[in-house]
Amino acid sequence: MAGRVMRVAEIATTKEKAGILPVSPATIWRWVRDGKFPKPFKIGAGVTVWHAAEVEAFVAGCAALTHLKVAE
16 A cells, blocks of 8 residues: 555644644554554654555544434
8 A cells, every 4th residue: 555654743633733633642542552543554763654545534434423423
């Protein structure tokens, strides 16, 4: 799978910067550990990333679930 990758700083929100999800980096890592969020991969020493398409699919899935719950 080729394409854009994202670091946790782009995904999670901190006091200094908004990410694409309104959750902390610790929550992202907990979700990964619990199998709720896509698994990242290493591209170098100390550099962990996610495939952007997998993160976007996760966000779209969350949005779809929200719409289903509202429709019920």
